[in-house]
Amino acid sequence: xxxxxxxxxxKPAFFLPSLFTLANLFFGFLAIILTFHGRYRMAxxxxxMAAVLDGMDGVVARATRSSSDFGIELDSLADAxxxxxxxxxxxxxxxxxxxxxxxxxxxxLFLTAALLRLARYNVGTKVQLDRRHYQGLTVxxxxxxxxxxxxxxxxxxxxxxxxxxxGGLAILVAFFMISAIPYKNFIKYLSTRKLDLKSVIFxxxxxxxxxxxxxxxxLVIFGINVISGPAEAAVRLFRRPTAKKWQAxxxxx
Numbered sequence: 001x002x003x004x005x006x007x008x009x010x011k012p013a014f015f016l017p018s019l020f021t022l023a024n025l026f027f028g029f030l031a032i033i034l035t036f037h038g039r040y041r042m043a044x045x046x047x048x049m050a051a052v053l054d055g056m057d058g059v060v061a062r063a064t065r066s067s068s069d070f071g072i073e074l075d076s077l078a079d080a081x082x083x084x085x086x087x088x089x090x091x092x093x094x095x096x097x098x099x100x101x102x103x104x105x106x107x108x109l110f111l112t113a114a115l116l117r118l119a120r121y122n123v124g125t126k127v128q129l130d131r132r133h134y135q136g137l138t139v140x141x142x143x144x145x146x147x148x149x150x151x152x153x154x155x156x157x158x159x160x161x162x163x164x165x166x167g168g169l170a171i172l173v174a175f176f177m178i179s180a181i182p183y184k185n186f187i188k189y190l191s192t193r194k195l196d197l198k199s200v201i202f203x204x205x206x207x208x209x210x211x212x213x214x215x216x217x218x219l220v221i222f223g224i225n226v227i228s229g230p231a232e233a234a235v236r237l238f239r240r241p242t243a244k245k246w247q248a249x250x251x252x253x
């Protein structure tokens with residue numbers, strides 16, 4: 001009598017993206033613990049590493065065709081901790097503790113914006129058609145930019161003179177997260193773009209900058225990413241009336 005073998009419906013590849021996500025979560029948790037111990041540069045480093053893994057889990061999910069609703073939800077929960085909570089705690093202890101209630105509020109506003117952005121993304125993934133752009137600055141990008149600032153200047157901010165402008169910067173980044181400003185999906189853009197000489201030179205210069213001037217390079221790259229959305233929106237707004245004027249001039253009578 002032949003034994004009937006039941007085929008398991010679970011695929012080993014299904015767990016790979018989740019493993020990257022859980023590693024991302026662990027790095028965020030580690031960043032919070034290090035922040036409590038005053039090791040702000042290391043905390044910023046692990047938030048940046050969490051962002052690297054956050055980008056990899058999506059790549060792995062698409063490569064193994066193991067994307068799922070469970071993975072999307074788990075990814076958002078991990079992002080809420082690693083980039084929302086960990087970055088807000090780092091902001092408060094590193095920069096805003098001396099500002100009192102105002103510093104506490106600034107840190108909380110960053111956390112609130114991050115959670116609102118993640119919730120909107122989860123809803124939008126079910127109806128989003130244009131994968132070339134994001135609506136608002138992504139939470140990992142915002143967290144890495146703040147971490148890059150801390151990594152560049154790991155010493156705690158001293159007094160209101162330093163805390164206030166940094167608080168304003170954090171609030172501005174929080175606003176970009178919840179805004180409707182379109183941000184280019186650079187991973188999608190670079191993965192579909194054909195390599196030419198300009199692209200190779202740009203990648204080589206970027207890699208060299210990260211290798212030899214790591215702190216400055218990360219700060220500049222993600223600083224450009226933060227302002228890229230508003231800058232492109234301003235350019236489009238400026239070009240629109242100019243185009244209308246040009247069309248009015250050439251309009252046949």
